[in-house]
Amino acid sequence: MKLTVLKEHLNEAIGHVSKAISSRTTIPILTGIKIEASAAGLTLTASDTDISIQSFIPIESGETVVVELYAKGSVVLPAKFFAEIIRKLPSDRIQIEVGEQFQTIIKAGSSEIQIMGLDPEEYPLLPQIEEDKIIRLPSDLLKTMIRQTSFAVSTNETTPILTGVQWTIEGGKLKFVACDRHRLATREVSIDVDPEMKFHNIVISGRTLNELNKILPEQNTLIDIVIADNQVLFKMHAILFYTRILDGTYPDTSKLIPQSYQSELVVNTKELADSIDRAYLLSREDKTNIVRMTMNEDESIEISSSSSELGKLTEQLKLHKLKGELLKISFNSKYMLDALKVMDSDFIHIGFTGAMQPIIMKPEENANLLQLILPYRTTG
Amino acid sequence: MKLTVLKEHLNEAIGHVSKAISSRTTIPILTGIKIEASAAGLTLTASDTDISIQSFIPIESGETVVVELYAKGSVVLPAKFFAEIIRKLPSDRIQIEVGEQFQTIIKAGSSEIQIMGLDPEEYPLLPQIEEDKIIRLPSDLLKTMIRQTSFAVSTNETTPILTGVQWTIEGGKLKFVACDRHRLATREVSIDVDPEMKFHNIVISGRTLNELNKILPEQNTLIDIVIADNQVLFKMHAILFYTRILDGTYPDTSKLIPQSYQSELVVNTKELADSIDRAYLLSREDKTNIVRMTMNEDESIEISSSSSELGKLTEQLKLHKLKGELLKISFNSKYMLDALKVMDSDFIHIGFTGAMQPIIMKPEENANLLQLILPYRTTG
Numbered sequence: 001m002k003l004t005v006l007k008e009h010l011n012e013a014i015g016h017v018s019k020a021i022s023s024r025t026t027i028p029i030l031t032g033i034k035i036e037a038s039a040a041g042l043t044l045t046a047s048d049t050d051i052s053i054q055s056f057i058p059i060e061s062g063e064t065v066v067v068e069l070y071a072k073g074s075v076v077l078p079a080k081f082f083a084e085i086i087r088k089l090p091s092d093r094i095q096i097e098v099g100e101q102f103q104t105i106i107k108a109g110s111s112e113i114q115i116m117g118l119d120p121e122e123y124p125l126l127p128q129i130e131e132d133k134i135i136r137l138p139s140d141l142l143k144t145m146i147r148q149t150s151f152a153v154s155t156n157e158t159t160p161i162l163t164g165v166q167w168t169i170e171g172g173k174l175k176f177v178a179c180d181r182h183r184l185a186t187r188e189v190s191i192d193v194d195p196e197m198k199f200h201n202i203v204i205s206g207r208t209l210n211e212l213n214k215i216l217p218e219q220n221t222l223i224d225i226v227i228a229d230n231q232v233l234f235k236m237h238a239i240l241f242y243t244r245i246l247d248g249t250y251p252d253t254s255k256l257i258p259q260s261y262q263s264e265l266v267v268n269t270k271e272l273a274d275s276i277d278r279a280y281l282l283s284r285e286d287k288t289n290i291v292r293m294t295m296n297e298d299e300s301i302e303i304s305s306s307s308s309e310l311g312k313l314t315e316q317l318k319l320h321k322l323k324g325e326l327l328k329i330s331f332n333s334k335y336m337l338d339a340l341k342v343m344d345s346d347f348i349h350i351g352f353t354g355a356m357q358p359i360i361m362k363p364e365e366n367a368n369l370l371q372l373i374l375p376y377r378t379t380g
Numbered sequence: 381m382k383l384t385v386l387k388e389h390l391n392e393a394i395g396h397v398s399k400a401i402s403s404r405t406t407i408p409i410l411t412g413i414k415i416e417a418s419a420a421g422l423t424l425t426a427s428d429t430d431i432s433i434q435s436f437i438p439i440e441s442g443e444t445v446v447v448e449l450y451a452k453g454s455v456v457l458p459a460k461f462f463a464e465i466i467r468k469l470p471s472d473r474i475q476i477e478v479g480e481q482f483q484t485i486i487k488a489g490s491s492e493i494q495i496m497g498l499d500p501e502e503y504p505l506l507p508q509i510e511e512d513k514i515i516r517l518p519s520d521l522l523k524t525m526i527r528q529t530s531f532a533v534s535t536n537e538t539t540p541i542l543t544g545v546q547w548t549i550e551g552g553k554l555k556f557v558a559c560d561r562h563r564l565a566t567r568e569v570s571i572d573v574d575p576e577m578k579f580h581n582i583v584i585s586g587r588t589l590n591e592l593n594k595i596l597p598e599q600n601t602l603i604d605i606v607i608a609d610n611q612v613l614f615k616m617h618a619i620l621f622y623t624r625i626l627d628g629t630y631p632d633t634s635k636l637i638p639q640s641y642q643s644e645l646v647v648n649t650k651e652l653a654d655s656i657d658r659a660y661l662l663s664r665e666d667k668t669n670i671v672r673m674t675m676n677e678d679e680s681i682e683i684s685s686s687s688s689e690l691g692k693l694t695e696q697l698k699l700h701k702l703k704g705e706l707l708k709i710s711f712n713s714k715y716m717l718d719a720l721k722v723m724d725s726d727f728i729h730i731g732f733t734g735a736m737q738p739i740i741m742k743p744e745e746n747a748n749l750l751q752l753i754l755p756y757r758t759t760g
Contacts (some may be wrong), residue, residue, distance in 0.1 A: 084661050090654060113658075114692050115691040115694075278491060312494050314491045317490070
């Protein structure tokens with residue numbers, strides 16, 4: 001293998017695939033990035049076995065010659081060092097040449113670096129995926145759906161299935177559900193697929209979705225999502241992102257969500273979030289994060305919290321609407337803040353079915369997003 | 381004590397004094413900020429016994445009424461919580477009222493917070509300082525001098541005196557020296573004082589100077605520096621910063637610096653720093669940070685490094701000047717990078733008196749700054 005490549009393009013590709021490099025891998029070859037040079041261009045691959053990312057640098061981009069290819073071939077180079085040295089090289093064009101026993105020479109300006117490469121034949125193959133089940137989503141919508149749900153996955157590895165986000169496709173709708181034992185986040189969207197397409201057990205690690213989110217383009221391009229037996233492949237421009245589907249059956253969460261409410265209120269999202277954020281400062285000192293909400297006759301709520309060390313806080317908040325029974329309810333303020341942060345709506349609707357029942361939050365104008373948190377059982 | 385104060389001014393004062401709050405203090409009262417309300421304004425004090433910072437909020441600022449005072453008094457409030465809650469309060473003006481047993485009520489908008497305050501009588505008094513020995517420095521010059529020296533102090537607590545920067549005043553000159561066992565940084569400046577003023581053993585903790593640096597204003601105002609027996613007081617607009625002088629005698633470092641060179645070169649600072657930065661990437665893999673410099677006949681140097689794991693790097697660098705014997709010398713690339721970073725000059729002069737002797741770096745046009753690093757003894 002011998003070629004030159006523009007530093008900027010190589011840097012970008014390394015940046016994308018590096019997100020699949022794990023510092024904790026026990027498989028030596030996976031600490032490296034596989035580089036393959038063909039007549040079409042340069043392909044970089046990295047993997048931690050759960051996630052694999054491939055980035056492609058074409059020979060030409062518009063009028064610009066990006067890659068000058070002198071000899072095809074491939075090599076695996078140590079990811080961390082390769083990423084750092086390429087970023088710091090002094091010239092715009094970098095020469096890479098692989099010699100005997102994968103000894104690789106990188107030249108740029110007057111710099112010459114010899115790296116001991118590894119045999120690309122030892123690098124695991126990427127999964128072969130049949131491209132017959134495809135859904136297509138705009139990049140920004142997919143980013144929003146990930147942001148609105150993935151924070152609610154469980155971080156407890158004893159129930160691995162709950163560390164993932166469940167994707168359901170049915171009746172032309174795609175739904176994300178994330179849930180630990182204290183809260184649930186769900187977001188639904190209509191998609192343009194065969195209404196017969198039906199999936200119930202695609203569960204993708206929340207951490208993986210957060211990594212994907214960093215790579216997904218901000219601008220509104222369409223992403224092809226290929227669903228296979230135990231893999232999902234996200235196809236972006238010049239990037240392929242493979243992820244494993246988690247093993248196990250996701251629990252049925254639909255029964256957790258009440259169909260009618262005993263009390264309902266509508267409140268300004270930012271005012272509520274700011275108020276709970278202040279109450280949180282005291283509640284976290286006792287490590288409980290307990291904040292209490294008390295509904296008043298005059299269409300207001302009182303937010304309060306206390307700390308045995310520091311003192312207490314109370315404040316009043318005017319509501320937009322209040323209907324039903326006046327409740328007192330306590331909850332984890334950190335979970336409430338997480339949910340409020342992703343509402344993307346000036347006003348939210350909160351529904352209650354009693355002081356010991358789930359609290360349901362929705363944007364006032366959008367029934368496709370729902371956040372549930374369980375209240376705390378407190379005395380008095 | 382009862383008053384209202386503008387949130388913006390209170391926030392700023394808390395931000396300044398908080399730099400003296402240590403999370404590791406074992407003295408409970410020092411986890412708090414002391415607040416004193418007098419007819420002149422509000423004084424905030426924080427201390428970790430090594431550093432004490434006082435910030436003053438005057439009753440009025442120009443046309444603006446900053447503090448409305450209803451009753452004088454004082455209290456100590458928990459620093460971390462007080463800082464966070466004030467920043468998050470919903471209104472521009474905040475009311476603070478201290479009741480019985482230092483119970484403090486903070487009101488802003490509809491928020492009401494009760495904090496358990498502590499008795500200000502228990503708060504340690506600040507040192508009384510005679511203001512007869514004063515030097516005056518522009519803020520930006522003092523910041524530069526700190527930046528150019530404090531990184532070179534020792535982090536080894538077994539020789540506490542070397543964790544400080546030595547200040548020498550003699551013959552109308554102020555000199556900073558910082559030194560661990562492998563490198564030395566020194567910066568000198570002429571100051572407008574009585575030429576009879578003479579100090580040799582003012583040693584101030586490097587960490588303290590870095591904290592001071594964060595508070596020193598960017599704009600070029602004059603700072604009064606009051607020198608007392610075991611304290612130095614820095615007087616800024618509305619802020620007093622007290623620091624302890626370290627106990628012990630600073631070693632005589634003047635003999636470390638050679639008076640003539642066997643070899644000398646002048647090189648572009650950024651080109652050399654970039655080249656050593658690349659070489660550092662390999663050298664740090666073996667945890668040695670060893671980089672080698674070899675002088676060539678053709679007024680160039682070769683920078684090289686290697687790692688048993690990764691491979692090796694060599695590059696050539698054109699010099700501006702080269703004089704004397706052609707040397708090969710090895711050094712800690714991290715120390716060299718630290719020194720190059722503070723040169724503030726396009727070209728630097730480097731002097732050598734042999735492969736095992738100190739390397740001396742100076743900006744080409746400024747003899748007031750000097751950086752010394754000891755070479756590594758390597759074979760071959």
